[in-house]
Structures are given as C-alpha cells and as structure tokens.
Amino acid sequence: MTNAVAGLGLAPDAAMVTFPIEMFLPGSDIGLVEARKQEFYDGLTRWRSPLAGAGAGEPPMLRVEGTSVEDTFARANHLMLSNRWGDGLPLWPPTRERVDWILRGTAEARRRKLGTFPPRGGVTTVESCAIALAMAGGRPEYLPVLVAVVEAFLDPESGSETLQAASGSAFPVVIVNGPIGARIRLNAGFGCLGPDPQRPAGASIGRALRLLQQNLGGALPGIGTMANYGGLRHTNVVFAEDEASLPAGWAPHGTERHGFAPGTSSISLAFANGAVNIRRRGAKKETPEEDALQGMHRMADFMRVPNMAGLAGYEHGTPGILMIPGVVAQTMVGLGWTKASIREFLWEHSRIPAEALRRAGGPAWIEIDTSKVVRESLALDPWPITAQPENFVIVVAGGGHPTNSYWLQGYSPGVVGRRIELPAAFESLLAEAERDLGPE
C-alpha cells in the first residue's frame, strides 16, 4: 500500500497506517481503526522514516557460485526472483561484461542521472537502463531508445507517478519514429506488438522499462502497484510507426504530436489501460466508400465507453492510440479522408449520450476531476470522450492487410516525446546485430 499512497503525491516513506482492502469498501467494518489507533498516534509522535540515512553509496555487486554454468545461471535467476527483481521469466544476469557491452549504445556517461523512479525513488542513471536492458536480453543499439523512453517516463507530464501505483492496470506505450526503428529492427508491420525472433527490439526495450518500473520504482504487484490485472506488462508496448506506408501528406506521429522534424529518430510515450483488435473491413460486397465508412463507425463504437480512468488525459493527453495499417490509411486517403477528418469523425461518433453516461455513474467521476475542462464537459450532451479531436493519436502500423485496426485505450495525462541521441559508433553496433541475429 505504501506506493499507492505515493500515487497521491506523498513521499514513498511517509508515515502510514495500512489496512486490508476490505476495509475500504462500501459497508465495511471499520473497527480496525480503533483496534490499531496506537499506530496513528505513533505516526504523529514517534515515527521515524525507515529510509532515513539511506541512499549512500552504490549497492555491492552480487555473487553466486554453482557447480556448472547451468547451475550458476539458475542460482543467479533464483537470487533475482527471490529479491523480486524479475518478471518471472528467465533473466540475463547483468554482469559487468554484459552491462558494459550494452553501454556501448550510448556516448553518455554511465552515471548521468536521468531522475528518480517513482514512487520508490530509485536513482535512475544511464547505467540503470543498461542493467535493465541486460536483464531483459537487450542489445546495445536499443539503449538510446530506452534512455529516451525513461527520460519521457520520468517527466512529470507523463503522469508516471500515478501510473506506477494505480489500480487501473495501465501500461506504457512507446511509438518510435524516424530511421532508428528499421535500423534496430523494431517491428512496424505484421505482429508489431507481439513476439518476433527476428525483431526482438520492442520486447527487450519494453521489458527493460518494466524491470525499471519494478526494481527502481517499486511497482510490484499488490505491494507497489495496485493494478488489478496488470495486462501487457511483461513487455509493455513498443513499436515503430510504419513511415514507409504513410499516405502522401501524412506527417509521422513524432512530427505531428511533438514537432520533431521528419526523419528525426524520436520516441513518444503514452499510457494505455486496454487493448482491443477491431474487425475493420466489411464482409460482403461493400463499395470502397461503404467499407471505409462502416469501418470508421465500428472503430468509433469501440471508443464510445465510459473510460473514467481516461479522464486523466481528457484535456492534454489522449483517449487512446488508434493503429491502422498502411494499406487502410492509403485507401482512405484515396477516398478523400484526411487524418483530420478521421479524427473529427471519431470524436463526433464516440460521444456518449448524457443518459448513458448518467446510468454508468460517469458524472460523479467527472465532477471530482482536478481539471476544470473535464468538470465543465459534463454540460455537453452527448459527452465527448476527449476535449478535442486532436487528442486522438493515430499511427500507421501493423501488417499490410486491411481487415483489422487496433485500439489502445488511453490512461494518459500526457503524451511525451523525446529525441533519440545516437553514439558515433552506432553503425558498428548495427553490423554486430546483423551478425548475431542473421539477415532480416
């Protein structure tokens, strides 16, 4: 519960009295408050931070010994799991050699501090990223992306402090733009959100971010994060926009949302709490116009839900990330649609009638929101799921097939972008990757 409180903005080591979740439910027996009143009294009078004096010096290197390579590897994994440093899947022990190898992916000083990971407050450095990437099976050429992602994550605008603790099972979504995506084999096509042995970059980078969220940030299930379900958290979501398939006149996401010049390698970070595949195309003899329009209605229908967690991004964030394949984007442009008109359509047709919102208890959540814009939106009928059409993130990604689109429902106070900085020796890292992974 400690970190859940920190999600409200308190220090992770603040004096707290914690109770089982049952006591926080409607109609609960609150007798424990009296039974444990002394803990409140002590918190006001005698308490001292358990972290007082902490933070001095680096932790020592860990050592394991085994009877064989396999035995030693297993012991290292058991040590990491028993210390709650893993995700349950096998980990690469972050040896000095492996971490130094990963650090070849940056020209930055290994001790450069990127911030402190909320809510636990773990000091986050370039080396921290390399350690996590080593554990996640990553490679040096992924490190510049991870460093940019972590910088964005630690930006207060991202809302990561709440994300880390909240019950909403949100997960980071990273969209990569620019040439680096293809160069490090970050998938933008078929199966771009799933495992791919020839394109493992997204899984490794996302897994490393997850390990940082836990190991430095303290977001452990039921202890630091109250996420009911925690879906998609093994690897989070990391993919590249399929810029080669962008229709004429469509700017890359990094340019459109963050203002980076086209061709700039960059990341864009948002948070989502849902993921759903949408059967987009028609099934019979629809005309191209009917096929496009029906698909648009079907996508808007998936968005027309009282996602109260999404209120966090109502004003400046995003209601979600819509992924559409390049072949669909190009077809729609051929029919006269623009990205702006797609957004306008989705915004208009995802609005929720006030009566439907009322019966779902939506107004209570809207009334207590911190944003005046959100509170004032309650006067609108039908109620728009986001303040403006521009908040929808639309990216071209996924296999070259027209049947499906994908909706990552937002839980994202902000959408934060960062430029990716590459080391001078980047080309040699790519040559090594080609050697290790084989031709693509």
Next chain:
Amino acid sequence: MVRLEFHDPSGTIEIKRPHAARIPALAGKRIGFVSNEQWQAYRMLPLLKALLETDFPGIEVLPIDAFPQGNAVIGSEETAALVKASAVDAVVIGNAA
C-alpha cells in the same frame, strides 16, 4: 565451481523530501484532517477524530471538512496554505487504497 558476479538492479534510493518533525505528545495539541473523500474516508476519519478526542485531554481536532476535500484539491498549494494558516500541529491525510 563457476562464479558469476552481477549488478544489483535495485540501485540506490534518494530521499528528496524531508519529513516534518513529530510532535512530542498529542495532549493539548491542534490536529487537522485532509480528506480526499475516497475509500470510506467519510466514515474512518470521523472515527479517528472521536478516538483522538477521547484519548488525549485538551486536544483540539478540527472538523473533517475544515479544509477542502477531494483528490482535485487536497494536493493544491491553496490547501497547503490553508493548513498552514490554521496553525495545526499535525495533519492526518486519507484515504488511499
């Protein structure tokens, strides 16, 4: 034997926000509550107020609604200023779950 040495991935901790000094005793002190009105705070905090008033002679516990309530406002500078101006010796903040 095969030996393996590797980094501790939990790193170091940095404490950025110092905590207020504790008060030596509760008797005769002025205590406030800052409530987000979530998670049964409307029941639990009044109970705690009553317990404090029973157990400590001369204690003054401000009403639960003495300060703005709700997640939207309890973290604001305005609320912090009101708490400070009220001259309370300590505050209890709740509830999170």
